[in-house]
Amino acid sequence: MELAYIPSPSRGVLYLGPVPLRGYAFCIIIGVFVAVWLGNKRWIARGGRSGTVADIAVWAVPFGLVGGRLYHVITDYQLYFSEGRDWVDAFKIWEGGLGIWGAIAFGAVGAWIGCRRRGIPLPAYADAVAPGIALAQAIGRWGNWFNQELYGRATDLPWAVHITSTVDGRVPGYYHPTFLYESLWCIGVALLVIWADRRFKLGHGRAFALYVASYCAGRFWIEYMRVDDAHHILGLRLNNWTALVVFLLAVLYIVLSAKKRPGREAVVEPAAVDGDSGDGDRTGATDDSAATGDAADAKTGDDADGKAEADGESDADVKADAGAKSGGAGDTKAEDGAGSAKKS
Numbered sequence: 001m002e003l004a005y006i007p008s009p010s011r012g013v014l015y016l017g018p019v020p021l022r023g024y025a026f027c028i029i030i031g032v033f034v035a036v037w038l039g040n041k042r043w044i045a046r047g048g049r050s051g052t053v054a055d056i057a058v059w060a061v062p063f064g065l066v067g068g069r070l071y072h073v074i075t076d077y078q079l080y081f082s083e084g085r086d087w088v089d090a091f092k093i094w095e096g097g098l099g100i101w102g103a104i105a106f107g108a109v110g111a112w113i114g115c116r117r118r119g120i121p122l123p124a125y126a127d128a129v130a131p132g133i134a135l136a137q138a139i140g141r142w143g144n145w146f147n148q149e150l151y152g153r154a155t156d157l158p159w160a161v162h163i164t165s166t167v168d169g170r171v172p173g174y175y176h177p178t179f180l181y182e183s184l185w186c187i188g189v190a191l192l193v194i195w196a197d198r199r200f201k202l203g204h205g206r207a208f209a210l211y212v213a214s215y216c217a218g219r220f221w222i223e224y225m226r227v228d229d230a231h232h233i234l235g236l237r238l239n240n241w242t243a244l245v246v247f248l249l250a251v252l253y254i255v256l257s258a259k260k261r262p263g264r265e266a267v268v269e270p271a272a273v274d275g276d277s278g279d280g281d282r283t284g285a286t287d288d289s290a291a292t293g294d295a296a297d298a299k300t301g302d303d304a305d306g307k308a309e310a311d312g313e314s315d316a317d318v319k320a321d322a323g324a325k326s327g328g329a330g331d332t333k334a335e336d337g338a339g340s341a342k343k344s
Contacts, residue, residue, distance in 0.1 A: 005158065005159070005162045006145075006159060006160065006161040006177055008162055009145070009146055012146035012147050022094045024094060024096055024143035024144075024146050024147055025143075026143075028140050028143060030139050031135070031136030031137065031138075031139035032061055032136060034139060035129060035132035035133050035135060035136040036132065038131060038132035039128050040052075042127075042132075043269075046124065046127075046128060046265075047267065047269065047272060047273070048120075048128070048272055052120070053125075055118070056111055056114030056115060056120075056125060057111075058114065059110040060107045060108075060110040062110065063107050063109055063110025064103040064106055064107030065093065065103070067099075067102035067104075067105055068098035068099050068100065068103030068106070069093050069098060070099075070106070071099030072098055073097070076229070076230075079168075096143065096144065096147045096149055098140075101239075101242055104133075108126070111126070118269070118271070119270055119271065120270075122205075123203075123204045123265075124203070125268075126207075126208035127197070127204075127205060130208040131191075131197075132190075134186045134189040134190035135187065135190045138182075138183045138184070139183075141179045141182050141183040142179065145161070145179050145180075148163050148164070148167075148170065150228060151163060152175055152225035152226050152227060153175065153176055153227055154173055154175055154176075159177060159180070160176065161175055161179075161180070163175055176225055182219065182222050185219075186215065186218075190211075193207055193210050201264045203264030204261045204264070205253065206253075206254050206257050209250045209253045210250075210254065212247075213247050213250035216243040216247035217243075220240055220244060220247070223243060224236075224240060
């Protein structure tokens with residue numbers, strides 16, 4: 001009797017009346033929200049505008065879903081197009097089956113379109129959202145738990161996942177929970193990218209490349225443990241080869257980018273900088289106008305004071321002149337009187 005294990009849900013869908021609520025879909029949706037939320041915080045910290053990450057995600061997410069499904073259907077075509085299979089099932093994304101390689105590739109195309117429309121460099125955007133994508137993967141992997149899929153070899157470890165489904169040839173038993181291993185690995189990748197980005201000021205796409213390289217390193221050994229059907233090349237699963245090639249390309253990009261464009265972008269969203277400059281100009285203009293007005297008021301006051309002083313001086317001079325004239329007239333009269341008396 002097993003003392004400890006991870007139980008699997010009896011079913012991966014609940015019904016709210018006629019509306020199905022699928023655990024796999026919920027995990028994907030929650031992951032997208034977390035990625036956008038964290039990406040937005042990092043984008044603002046780099047000098048971008050709030051809401052830009054979500055606007056570009058409107059392009060990236062649908063492209064990513066289509067790309068992820070295409071990769072899965074192409075690499076596991078026998079599940080949908082072999083004898084006894086219904087090709088319509090290829091469109092039932094809610095039943096599971098998204099290839100991260102196709103999701104990232106097509107999602108990058110969608111992000112490029114969104115960035116181009118806003119005049120934003122794609123590498124800067126990718127650096128901002130990289131840890132969020134890793135967390136989205138960590139959450140999304142729990143959708144595989146709801147579907148009882150993507151487990152590893154049989155084991156008696158206390159954290160083994162108990163598979164009870166017999167769909168598609170599954171054999172009930174206790175297996176390595178590779179979905180859990182990958183979920184935990186992705187959380188570690190997110191923390192690594194956040195730390196390295198703060199420590200080394202990664203820019204020009206290097207934070208995203210670090211996420212890709214570190215994810216591929218973990219995916220290689222986790223993929224090696226899985227027992228679900230997959231195409232093999234030279235003894236390795238197709239996804240092992242994909243992880244190896246993508247890892248090497250990501251490391252090469254980090255090395256070459258660091259030499260060609262060291263440091264981090266000074267401006268990630270030109271519109272944000274232009275907007276700030278415009279506000280500053282308007283504020284400066286207001287201050288200048290106020291200063292000009294104060295100067296004009298001061299000048300008007302000085303002119304008024306000067307005029308008042310001049311008027312006061314003029315009145316005093318007039319009175320003084322009048323007094324002087326009156327005094328002169330009096331003196332003349334006195335002289336005339338004295339003369340008359342003398343003549344008499």
